[in-house]
Amino acid sequence: MKYIGIDLGGTNLKGVAIDRKGDILYKKNIQSRTEEGPEVVIRNIIELIQNITRTVKGDNKTIAIGIAAAGVVDIENGICTWLPNLPGWKDIALVQIIEEKIGTPAYLINDVRAMTLAEKTVGAGQGIKNLVCIAIGTGIGGGIILHDQLYFGDEGFAGEIGHQVINFNGPKCTCGNYGCLEAYASGAHIILEAIRMVKQGATTIIRDLADNDLNKITPKIVALAARKGDEIAKEIWENESFYLGVGLANLVHILNPEMIIVGGGIAEGSDILIDGIRTAVCERLHLGACTDHLQIVQCKLGDIAGAVGAALWSKYSINKVINRRKR
Numbered sequence: 001m002k003y004i005g006i007d008l009g010g011t012n013l014k015g016v017a018i019d020r021k022g023d024i025l026y027k028k029n030i031q032s033r034t035e036e037g038p039e040v041v042i043r044n045i046i047e048l049i050q051n052i053t054r055t056v057k058g059d060n061k062t063i064a065i066g067i068a069a070a071g072v073v074d075i076e077n078g079i080c081t082w083l084p085n086l087p088g089w090k091d092i093a094l095v096q097i098i099e100e101k102i103g104t105p106a107y108l109i110n111d112v113r114a115m116t117l118a119e120k121t122v123g124a125g126q127g128i129k130n131l132v133c134i135a136i137g138t139g140i141g142g143g144i145i146l147h148d149q150l151y152f153g154d155e156g157f158a159g160e161i162g163h164q165v166i167n168f169n170g171p172k173c174t175c176g177n178y179g180c181l182e183a184y185a186s187g188a189h190i191i192l193e194a195i196r197m198v199k200q201g202a203t204t205i206i207r208d209l210a211d212n213d214l215n216k217i218t219p220k221i222v223a224l225a226a227r228k229g230d231e232i233a234k235e236i237w238e239n240e241s242f243y244l245g246v247g248l249a250n251l252v253h254i255l256n257p258e259m260i261i262v263g264g265g266i267a268e269g270s271d272i273l274i275d276g277i278r279t280a281v282c283e284r285l286h287l288g289a290c291t292d293h294l295q296i297v298q299c300k301l302g303d304i305a306g307a308v309g310a311a312l313w314s315k316y317s318i319n320k321v322i323n324r325r326k327r
């Protein structure tokens, strides 16, 4: 038997099939073509699921399908309430559409909650009871595991780490609030800072690495420049670690997790973030609480974590339904 997981992102659709233990049987990555609107994207999702079903054969019946989406989702009703990076994605009953087309139970989850579940189950957080996952991409997302369980809160949005306010007089965030962590430390902010420094005429190799085209600057390029010893790029990453550390120290005070897992689209640069984050967190904790016990680590599953987590979520959700029927 197998479970299929789909990660619906702004650029790519990632699909995996996993077995009962969570081992990956197959993975495939296609473009999501979000600019063509929800109908095209949904058609692509269905084709990807059918493709995976056909390819992974044998006694591999698909038990359930999980979909991880980047944004606000209604888990109970399987509705994508709002996916800010996907044009036209408001109040779309994705689960119903997929179940009708494919005929297999489907379940929806936020992409970073899915990543958190994957890292906890088969990634860096195995065996850890209480952990926090932070994903830094275009925005900043998060997920919380408490007592081995994914924590959703009352309405399902627990873990929106990026929208905690770290400066109430700060700049406007994409959410409309002011001074959120996301406004200081997202991947988009790294790019803006790099562009600002280049435009100011700072001595930096970032411009050369981006082929003299400011539109080509990515967090990956800024990380590359920092590794080559570029002082401006190093400063951008130092600030990044500092702001992340400020936000994560808040979480440590509230949740006292054993582990913080750092991942997301800029995860390739996250090795240069870990030490700086630890310093900033520890400077802010009372009683030196973080020195011995708190682990701050890089994610293990990379860009496939969301899809694997979606598949695990479908397994978890359908087992809950089956157990309920048994009772």
Ligand SMILES: [Zn+2]
Pocket (backbone or CB within 6 Å): 162, 163, 164, 173, 174, 175, 176, 177, 180, 182
């Ligand atoms: Zn915000």
